[in-house]
Amino acid sequence: MKMQMSKTAKFFLYFFLILCTLFVLFPLAYTVSASFKTNMEIASGGANLIPKVFTTDNYKQVWGMSGSTLDSKTTFADYTWNSLKVSVLTVAITVVLTAMSAYCFQRGRFPGKTVLYYFFLATMFIGAGTITVFPVLRITTKIGLNNWWGLALVVSCMGSASNLFLTMGYLKTIPKELDESAKIDGCTFFSTWLRIILPLSIPILGTIALMTFRGSWNNWMLPRLMLASDQTATTLVVAIVNLANNGGSGASQYNLMMAGSMLSMAPMLIMFLIMNETFVEGITQGSVKG
């Protein structure tokens, strides 16, 4: 819309935008602030954003602290490492499965393709989440997959339909002539994918990898339930929420809870600041165009 804005209109516009920015920054700013305050200062109240006594002890304490009452050896440093490992594993499985199945549905010619395609479509709409979490947990426990591998597999499969459609849309833009000339040069169906299509679909797979990493790093319910039998394998987000839920002792330790929260948020926020455009693209492509 072309509109000439008066000075007052412009003032109100920016005032509104800044107000929204403050709304967004408010919880984050106080989280950062509390993570550097002493517990005594938090307990004595006050709305000051800048700590009276600036301390980094909270981080040191949380980093070396155990978040579980059952197991005292595993610290938050280990949970952070666990989160990283689970997330990388989930990304790897998701990307490989998505890249291969999208290629098959977009380019393949095999009996049963349409049936399978509608099967995928249906799972996307029914979704899973809390509705099926209990049977999923039973199944994974039964087949011995209540560990990182199982968690990565379940997360990959639950999100697979949307990733599949996103990748298929991208493959449509790669000209079929490329496949044909590869075939003439002696490539099979699989080697055409490996040598021609896979390298060309790296941009979309990168986006999917980034979104999957974010989802997996932030995930709470599934890791909490699936890794419950092994306290040493738990992820960072689960450990922080446990810290908050552990009754009276946790509730009075806001300094540690906020420092822990910062441990979980900071990697995501730093990634976001560096790759802001990629995240924006990943989210909008996946939903509006997909």
Place this chain on the structure above:
Amino acid sequence: MKDTKVKQARTGERPGAVELIQSYLMVAGTVIGIFVFVAIPLAWVIRYGMVKYKGYGKVKYVFLENIVKVFQDSVYWKSVLNTFVFAIGKLLVEIPLALVTAFILTRKIKFRNFFRAMYFMPSMISVAIMGVVFSYLFAHNTGVVNEIIKFFGGQPVMWFSSEKTSMLMLMVASIWQNFGLNMLFFMTGLQSIDPAMYEAATVDGASNTRQFLSITLPLLGPVLQMVLMNAILGSLKVTDLVLTFTNGRPNHGTEVMMTHIYKKWFETGSAMDYGYGAALTIVTAVILGAVTLIYLKTTNKSADVY
């Protein structure tokens, strides 16, 4: 030889045995995964919805008994009501806020990318972690919000004690986390509108309001429909935020459908009733399905108006 290969590749008739085997192997992983982790669990829920089973002994088929029990469960229906109050309440603020910010940020204004990044940033953070952070902000004693109220001379509010304020906190937290995401969707929709249309309309002497009503709204329609659908379903499925923030307190005042199911599955211990949990799940899935159908029907009708 070469000619037939070219022909085969072009017309795409008979795929060879090698291609067939390769295709099946390549989709096998995903198909098995979806089958084991999505399809079988769904079938499990449907089967157990019809049985009486407490985790030991024999599985006894009782068919609709569990479903009937769901309709007598007052806490469940309260949680259904709470879920809708939550979803409608927060979307009434979230969607207009997302639309307005999207309109502003699709124009050429200064610091556009900065504001966009700021509003979208909350989507990066774990919902469960934000539940923890918000419970610190709203804590009764020495929570930040109460300290600010005291600083301006007001009376501190016992946020977690009343159903109304607890629900309000949940809505604020959810709006905080999601409005930027919806804004991004709206921005993509707005940017896909051809600027030449506005130019033509301006030449024809159409006012700004006229342009908004006749160009922007109809062309944004499909995006608006999709975003609203996702937002409604997402809000009705809210789980993690409630569990880590208010956890249904006070007295189930902020219990939602999904947390009620979650607690029936995982927090009843030896009183665990498989059949009843599954029946709750089925009824909830039917409610979500009904909302989807009603929504799609009504929006398709309104789409005919344009």
